[in-house]
Amino acid sequence: MNAICIISKIRGKHESDPEGAKRPTSRSATREFTSRAEREPVSPLFDKIVQFSNASSCLSWFAGMWLIVGIAILTALTGCGGSEVVAYISVDQPFAEPILASFTARTGIIVRPLFDTEAAKTVGIVSRLRAETARPQADVFWNSEFAHTFQLAREGLFESYSPPTASDIPTMYRDPKGFWTCIGARARVLLINTDLVASGTEPKRLIDLVSNRWQPGQVAVSSPLFGTGLTHAAAMYAESGEAAMLDFFVRLKRNGGLFLDGNALVRDRIVAGALPCGLIDSDDALVALTHHAPVKMILPDQGPNGSGTLLIPNSVSLIKRAPHPQEARMLVDFLVSAENEILLAQGESRQIPVRPHLQSKCGWLPPEGVKAYPTPLQNIAGALGSSSFALKNLFLK
Numbered sequence: 001m002n003a004i005c006i007i008s009k010i011r012g013k014h015e016s017d018p019e020g021a022k023r024p025t026s027r028s029a030t031r032e033f034t035s036r037a038e039r040e041p042v043s044p045l046f047d048k049i050v051q052f053s054n055a056s057s058c059l060s061w062f063a064g065m066w067l068i069v070g071i072a073i074l075t076a077l078t079g080c081g082g083s084e085v086v087a088y089i090s091v092d093q094p095f096a097e098p099i100l101a102s103f104t105a106r107t108g109i110i111v112r113p114l115f116d117t118e119a120a121k122t123v124g125i126v127s128r129l130r131a132e133t134a135r136p137q138a139d140v141f142w143n144s145e146f147a148h149t150f151q152l153a154r155e156g157l158f159e160s161y162s163p164p165t166a167s168d169i170p171t172m173y174r175d176p177k178g179f180w181t182c183i184g185a186r187a188r189v190l191l192i193n194t195d196l197v198a199s200g201t202e203p204k205r206l207i208d209l210v211s212n213r214w215q216p217g218q219v220a221v222s223s224p225l226f227g228t229g230l231t232h233a234a235a236m237y238a239e240s241g242e243a244a245m246l247d248f249f250v251r252l253k254r255n256g257g258l259f260l261d262g263n264a265l266v267r268d269r270i271v272a273g274a275l276p277c278g279l280i281d282s283d284d285a286l287v288a289l290t291h292h293a294p295v296k297m298i299l300p301d302q303g304p305n306g307s308g309t310l311l312i313p314n315s316v317s318l319i320k321r322a323p324h325p326q327e328a329r330m331l332v333d334f335l336v337s338a339e340n341e342i343l344l345a346q347g348e349s350r351q352i353p354v355r356p357h358l359q360s361k362c363g364w365l366p367p368e369g370v371k372a373y374p375t376p377l378q379n380i381a382g383a384l385g386s387s388s389f390a391l392k393n394l395f396l397k
């Protein structure tokens with residue numbers, strides 16, 4: 001029996017929380033967090049205590065004080081209210097939910113997630129984090145990419161923390177100052193509909209998407225204004241310069257290429273036979289393959305003359321002045337652990353572990369491995385602002 005129930009029995013009836021303040025105890029990942037005020041309502045319990053302690057009798061006053069002490073002890077012993085942690089997450093909800101459930105099952109800590117929408121992937125949460133700098137509402141940022149995380153770290157939004165569970169992650173995926181840690185990566189891949197593209201004629205390189213062989217409306221990419229589409233554009237900018245990056249998108253636009261609000265939309269049109277090919281993330285492509293859709297996934301620009309396939313790892317950061325610092329560190333420890341990388345590799349998203357000895361766990365990489373895009377992650381992140389500005393001038397004017 002918890003302290004709330006004890007007080008209710010003293011009063012002779014059970015009372016509910018104030019209007020709109022009933023607190024859920026399930027770990028449903030669909031609930032969106034709005035503000036700390038909604039999560040921490042003033043309980044009617046304290047109104048009862050004030051009324052009790054303001055009684056005219058000195059005996060009543062002492063009894064009220066002892067009641068407060070008793071409630072505090074009982075609350076501590078029974079865990080009334082439960083531990084929780086608030087996470088802002090741009091990872092696709094179906095992929096993140098099993099991970100959060102595993103963390104809660106292990107620790108008993110309830111995760112209250114806020115997921116970004118597909119159409120505003122990452123950018124919406126990044127804007128929210130900036131707006132909440134003075135009074136943070138979240139504890140942990142789990143980003144499906146890295147460029148925005150690096151940018152926010154430079155702006156001072158994160159707490160320095162080097163999780164002990166990340167000690168075996170290669171140094172290129174760990175911030176030496178402790179502001180971010182990268183885990184499971186996705187590849188930027190070509191997806192083709194095998195009913196529409198004959199075997200042996202598949203595109204093999206990114207530049208093949210702007211070939212004259214395609215009719216208007218036959219090629220699609222996710223919008224380069226946000227999410228991994230923007231990260232990929234920033235990688236092109238960092239590796240080859242603004243002119244080369246813009247040339248690719250100008251040619252794609254001129255040829256009637258489609259720019260859709262998210263990788264999943266590109267995938268779904270290819271699966272439905274509305275498009276022969278497109279550029280998406282490997283996790284979205286693998287979902288289609290798992291469901292036996294008539295598609296083929298191609299790692300672009302492999303081979304001795306290829307520029308390599310862009311790999312985009314997740315990133316995890318502890319938010320500065322987190323409302324639940326202890327629980328936040330526990331969640332960060334879990335997210336960057338080898339155990340979680342295995343969960344991500346063997347889950348539906350089949351992400352590529354950044355720990356080399358675990359990469360075989362994802363089960364889909366070629367035996368010879370993947371030739372990766374050579375540009376350092378920090379250079380890509382550094383080009384994010386310039387590439388975004390140039391693309392907005394192209395697409396929004």
